[in-house]
Amino acid sequence: MKFTLSWLKEHLATDASIDAIVETMTMTGLEVEGVENAGEKLGAFTVARIISAAKHPNADKLQVCQVETKLGNLEIVCGAPNARAGLVTAFAPIGTYIPGSGITLEPKPVRGVVSNGMLCSGAELELDTDADGILELDPELKVGTPLAEALGLNDPVIDIEVTPNRPDWLGVAGIARDLAAAGVGKQTTKPVLPVPGRYPSPQKVATEDTHACPMFAGRFIRGVKNGPSPVWLQQRLRAIGQKPITALVDITNLITHDRARPLHVYDAAKLNGVVRARMGKEGESFKALNGNVYNVTPAMCVIADDERVLGLGGVIGGEYSGVSETTTDILVECAYFDTTITHQTGRALTLTTDAQYRFARGVDSGFVVPGLELATRMILDLCGGEPSEIMVAGDLPPPPKAIFFDPDRVRQLAGIDVKPTRVRAVLKDLGFETSAEGQGSKRIIVEPPTWRRDVEGGADLVEEVARIEGFDKLPNNEPPRANGFRAPPASVGESRTRLARRAAASLGYNEAITWSFCSRAQAEAFGGGGEDMLVANPIASELDCMRPTALPHLLAAAQKNADRGFDDARLFEAGPAYANTNDGGQQRTLAAVWRARPSRHWRAAPQPDIFDAKRDVLMILEAIGAPVASLQTFSDAPAHWRPGRTGALKLGPKVIAYYGEIHPRTLKAIGVEAPALAFEIFLDALPAPRAKGARAKSPLEKLDLQPLTRDFAFIVDDKVTAQDVVRAAIGADKALITDVNLFDVYRGERKQAGKKSLAIEVTLQPKEKTLTDAEIEAASAKIVSAVMKATGGMLRG
């Protein structure tokens, strides 16, 4: 919403500076987007008159003009075809910067004739796009008048963002009301005086759908003379970016911005039968004033006569019945349209007009007939004509409900002390009627004005008083400080994530944050991309699906870093993964990728491998308190992991982590070049920590006796895992065996095909007395038989 300072001052008597006005607007809730002074860049330009124009001696298309300027009479070369004696136009002296062409004028001869300045077109001044001729100004203007003043552009234009609850701020009068209430001046909006009708209207109006259009008021005016509107009106509209059309149209546009009251004018000669508001019918269409043809649906409110759809009610008029310079008889429409239907029509057609914007937010139900009277008055003043009586179809909605309000609510809710008399005064300034409830009651009865349908209860009234008093009056209370926490401030999932994040960072991974969305193709490459995971309203096609894992983004980020020449990336992200739309379908995960530059260190392995990934996973799991000793290792993983170079850690049936290499096919699908290690930990799959109270640790058992170790080697089938052997051994004597570790894998020439040798070290911890040889032998025998039974292997000879 834009308006000029001088326009505001027609509704507000004030001496306040533009800065003070803007500051008050901001602090009462009117968000000022900017203040523009279009006149500033026109500072050097003035009005001049051409005395004579003669053909240039050396050029066909140029003229040499004698021009009366504020610097005296000057000779100026001009190429415009409309340069002629008597023309009043815009003059720029030597040294002026011409905004439209980007040049600064120098005193240099044009084909042998020195030009002492320049006469300018609208395009050169960036006023419009007209480059065909120089400006043609009002011949009454005095030579030397600043151009900004002559064009009415020396008037600051204020641009505000209006919140949806305040449609009354979509008119200058409504803004003046709030500024006056906030103490910036006195509102001087003139009351609307009715214009008596001289005859019954020959043109009937009706509303056939009182939900979509509760009220339709119309007035016939005959014998008008339409044409360009007066200069002041054109300037006012131009200043706020509106294009002047004809007086009749300009009047409706002015009232739209002045009173937030859209109107429409029909050429009565084009109308057939009753003009009515009704719902559209399937198959109907019409050509609108913007040149587009719109198909109407039964969800839209149209204005139609007996023959055709004339326009969309409250949205846009039709070309057929629009007024032109030859129009003599008119119908002026001033109606009240439903907010929701207008809003939905605008959305369905992606069409926002000044009228639609206002009706969708709600216009003042108390200003239907007055709006029509105001328009009549202006039409009679500018176009003449003879008005009929006003016709009104339908009924107005009831006024907003009265609110019983205790003025002390302002102190209770906002924390500002405001006297009850002041509360009432503020509300009155904003147009609310207040009266005492009666004897013995502190409450007052507040009736909101018809333009404030957003006000429904006491809290709204508190806001009105608080914002007019000013939020800077809110006292500063000492904030309470909690004495520690009774409950843990973070949930289990949150603390786990926090610990996992710190553990990963301390292992040398950098924390990344990537989108929760990805492309459907990326999702599909990582086992996701189901129909239910698509985003309804994505910002871009590459972000149209909820991600099944953070891995594709991390791999892409590593690739991007490599493309920049930083090919040593270790990235992790602690964030959500989205499996499905069920409860629990969103999981906390920690995903990481490690894309290593080949090491040149003489003692290092050239590349990290799956065991490095496994080590990092286990270190992170250890850090977050996961039962690492109970985890089992498997080699199966989803299809985006590379078979044979991937591991899965499980706790019972639950997968706690995958680690290893991403499948080359998957990398190719998402455009990543080099192989990368990765892992993904499913934090929510871990069991909940033991309940409070059970957290106390059991006493430490410090044994005096030394542990001893024994080594065993087993020949087993290739498919037997080290884990199988270790678990069997550890289970052989739970009281005595405290640790089992694999230390060698051997596939030598002497072994049979399909077999391997696994060597383990078993730690025995005696508790009461030193073990005898016989006891050690017995334990060894138990270990051997347990392993042989579990794996089908045999002790290596």
Add this chain to the structure above:
Amino acid sequence: MICMGRTFRKDWDATHTTMFHQIEGLVIDETTSMADLKSVLTAALKAYFEVDDVKLRFRPHHFPFTEPSAEVDVGCDRSGGTLKIGTGDDWLEILGCGMVHPNVLRNCGIDPEKYQGYAFGMGIDRLAMLKYGMPDLRDLFANDTRWLKHYGFSPFLLPGLAQGVG
């Protein structure tokens, strides 16, 4: 009650990303007023920016779930193409807040005649951007290792009342 997490919107420019992180707070009791809201946010933001005389402005606004509603602006200096908090005559919006709308309380089965309180929400990405003078919000999501190393913190630096957020 305070909570934080990922939030999403359909927006994309230097100060808006399609995904960002929001911290939201809510207090409901019988007496908490807008003055308390202002005081708590003022104290929290001063602590966060680590600037004692950080200028804050509470400006009336409209949100559907609060009444009265306000936006908070922080005083800043935008001259020279950079953004500095704590000096200058410019303002930058950083958060929205207000007194919880009676309809919200009612819909939660809480009597708005008896109980009242405030709510606020702010984007921590934008706040981080302001504190550290980062010019483009999108950099926070670009995962350039040079950027991550430059703006990153030690994993052993724990936030707390004693040493702040680092």
